[in-house]
Amino acid sequence: MTAVPTTITLPDTLSSWPWPRQVIPHHEEVSLESAQWVQGFGLFSPKAQVAFDRCNFGLLAALVYPLLKKEQLRSGADFMAALYCFDEYTDQGDEVFVRQAADIVKDALRNPFKSRPEGEMPIGEVFRQFLARTVSICSTSVLQRLVETQERAMDGQVQQCVDRKQYFACNSEEYLAIRLHSSSMLPSYVIMELDIGVPDEVYYHPLLEKLRYWGFILICIDNDIFSYNIERARGQALHNWVTLTALERNIGIQEAVDYLGALHDRTKESFLEATKNLPTWGEPIDSEVRRYVDGIGNWVRANYEWSFESRRYFDTHAAEVRRTLQLTMLPKVVVTDSQEHWAPRPGEVVPGLETALNLVPDAGYLC
Numbered sequence: 001m002t003a004v005p006t007t008i009t010l011p012d013t014l015s016s017w018p019w020p021r022q023v024i025p026h027h028e029e030v031s032l033e034s035a036q037w038v039q040g041f042g043l044f045s046p047k048a049q050v051a052f053d054r055c056n057f058g059l060l061a062a063l064v065y066p067l068l069k070k071e072q073l074r075s076g077a078d079f080m081a082a083l084y085c086f087d088e089y090t091d092q093g094d095e096v097f098v099r100q101a102a103d104i105v106k107d108a109l110r111n112p113f114k115s116r117p118e119g120e121m122p123i124g125e126v127f128r129q130f131l132a133r134t135v136s137i138c139s140t141s142v143l144q145r146l147v148e149t150q151e152r153a154m155d156g157q158v159q160q161c162v163d164r165k166q167y168f169a170c171n172s173e174e175y176l177a178i179r180l181h182s183s184s185m186l187p188s189y190v191i192m193e194l195d196i197g198v199p200d201e202v203y204y205h206p207l208l209e210k211l212r213y214w215g216f217i218l219i220c221i222d223n224d225i226f227s228y229n230i231e232r233a234r235g236q237a238l239h240n241w242v243t244l245t246a247l248e249r250n251i252g253i254q255e256a257v258d259y260l261g262a263l264h265d266r267t268k269e270s271f272l273e274a275t276k277n278l279p280t281w282g283e284p285i286d287s288e289v290r291r292y293v294d295g296i297g298n299w300v301r302a303n304y305e306w307s308f309e310s311r312r313y314f315d316t317h318a319a320e321v322r323r324t325l326q327l328t329m330l331p332k333v334v335v336t337d338s339q340e341h342w343a344p345r346p347g348e349v350v351p352g353l354e355t356a357l358n359l360v361p362d363a364g365y366l367c
Contacts, residue, residue: 005254030074035057041126043089054311061076064298067195075134082126090123104121108131112128131146141199159182189212215299217263219300228257229329230313
């Protein structure tokens with residue numbers, strides 16, 4: 001594998017994707033309410049709060065769920081924020097800590113109207129309040145799917161922690177098996193169903209299973225390519241599909257990005273072809289299935305748009321990166337004193353470095 005280049009060229013993955021950008025009209029109010037809700041838990045230091053705010057999870061929810069009603073969108077925004085809180089709260093923890101946090105979240109999801117124990121990690125109360133607010137606006141089957149898929153996501157988070165702490169590089173197949181759950185993509189799909197009625201016998205149809213998985217692959221490729229730069233700067237890129245592809249195939253980072261871009265194109269073709277041959281169950285189910293499939297397609301578009309419209313990955317340089325598809329690689333920055341690290345030369349301007357520095361934990365990163 002060759003050295004990391006100073007710049008990489010991003011693939012133009014969604015130039016022909018038929019789902020256009022959509023955003024729900026009333027998202028600013030919901031975004032503010034959700035952000036204030038998270039802030040009320042006191043999870044973040046001032047520095048960490050800056051990192052949270054620049055992500056704009058209310059915008060992500062508004063892009064992902066453009067057809068939801070206001071109260072439904074609030075659940076979507078709270079869910080996105082809760083996932084981020086779990087990631088950041090457990091990011092520096094060992095397996096025991098992450099497992100404890102995951103078990104607390106799972107218990108909170110199973111008991112949304114039960115008070116959390118005094119002195120417990122606050123992450124349990126975050127998820128409890130999210131679900132307590134959501135229960136009244138979803139069906140029993142949707143609630144069950146949401147809880148079950150997020151429980152699997154918690155187990156995936158634990159395994160991801162184990163791999164990172166042991167510097168274990170799994171292969172792509174193993175990585176995707178973990179990431180399908182640790183990414184919380186499946187429960188994120190379920191949030192769409194707050195306004196869609198798909199019966200269980202239809203939900204588990206093999207073709208819908210494939211479409212959910214292909215949608216995950218498309219989102220995962222875009223996300224891992226976009227996040228690789230930041231994750232490498234933080235010393236956390238081992239659990240990233242770009243890194244694993246480069247290691248598996250003994251190729252450079254640019255070649256790995258190109259390979260994943262080509263895989264994105266092939267997966268996109270499979271997804272689009274499948275949408276032309278959906279089974280029929282009669283109305284009104286067929287219309288609901290069409291809305292559901294459109295929701296998955298829109299999720300792919302929304303993730304792409306949010307990656308550039310928030311300041312999560314490219315900070316103030318997003319418009320330029322999107323226009324040129326050229327990304328300047330960041331120098332490594334300090335994560336812990338034991339890690340090898342680099343810094344810019346005096347006076348050197350590195351596009352996007354401010355984002356990397358804001359995401360690097362310090363002694364007060366989480367209260």
